[in-house]
Amino acid sequence: MATYLESERLTLRPFTAADADLLIELDSDPAVMRYLTGGAPTPPQEVRDLVIPGILAAYERWGHDLGLFAAHERDGGAFIGWFCLRPLRSGPREEAELGYRLRQAAWGRGYATEVSHALVAKGFTELGIRMVWAETMTVNRPSRKVMEKLGMTLAQSIPTPDDMMTVEGSEYGGVRYEITKDQWERRQF
Numbered sequence: 001m002a003t004y005l006e007s008e009r010l011t012l013r014p015f016t017a018a019d020a021d022l023l024i025e026l027d028s029d030p031a032v033m034r035y036l037t038g039g040a041p042t043p044p045q046e047v048r049d050l051v052i053p054g055i056l057a058a059y060e061r062w063g064h065d066l067g068l069f070a071a072h073e074r075d076g077g078a079f080i081g082w083f084c085l086r087p088l089r090s091g092p093r094e095e096a097e098l099g100y101r102l103r104q105a106a107w108g109r110g111y112a113t114e115v116s117h118a119l120v121a122k123g124f125t126e127l128g129i130r131m132v133w134a135e136t137m138t139v140n141r142p143s144r145k146v147m148e149k150l151g152m153t154l155a156q157s158i159p160t161p162d163d164m165m166t167v168e169g170s171e172y173g174g175v176r177y178e179i180t181k182d183q184w185e186r187r188q189f
């Protein structure tokens with residue numbers, strides 16, 4: 001298994017076409033999907049026909065440097081979810097989105113913060129990234145907390161996308177956080 005990144009307790013690897021069932025199971029938990037779809041699971045066929053091909057196409061675009069990666073515990077190997085560091089398809093390569101989606105069993109142990117720290121560091125020191133951004137719903141406190149713990153700052157409020165208007169808390173809109181390489185370097189000392 002090719003390793004993309006290792007943190008103290010977790011290891012990240014590229015997804016393969018054989019990983020559909022892991023993603024289907026992850027997205028089948030209403031708690032995981034609460035602030036994404038209002039709790040609805042991603043249809044299995046959509047994972048197989050759209051999600052997995054999209055992840056693999058991104059590797060072709062960015063050569064396994066950027067994209068969505070599967071996270072496993074180093075101790076025992078359990079799949080705990082995914083992280084992403086990826087530019088917009090049509091945007092500048094040096095501006096990357098940070099994202100994360102973890103199985104409920106893995107929450108509250110500092111995993112998202114631990115891996116995001118390592119991912120942002122890799123982006124800035126090895127991958128030529130100059131700015132990392134992340135977006136979430138205003139009411140998604142755990143997600144915002146991770147961004148704040150990374151030293152990211154609130155850049156702007158954003159409107160709720162049309163397809164998320166029925167999600168709990170959508171009336172409060174979303175938030176976008178950012179951190180530049182300069183800001184990140186300054187907080188190292």
Ligand SMILES: CC(C)(COP(=O)(O)OP(=O)(O)OC[C@H]1O[C@@H](n2cnc3c(N)ncnc32)[C@H](O)[C@@H]1OP(=O)(O)O)[C@@H](O)C(=O)NCCC(=O)NCCS
Pocket residue numbers: 031032033035036100101102103106107108109110111112113114135136137140141142143145146
């Ligand atoms: C967001 C998510 C990745 C966080 O993962 P995690 O590994 O539990 O996060 P961490 O343990 O690293 O840290 C989360 C921080 O949020 C805090 N937190 C957790 N739940 C909280 C809540 N309901 N209200 C306020 N803070 C909360 C934690 O206490 C921790 O802060 P602390 O270290 O100062 O105590 C996880 O909840 C998840 O996968 N959620 C479902 C998918 C999702 O919403 N993804 C984000 C979409 S933008």
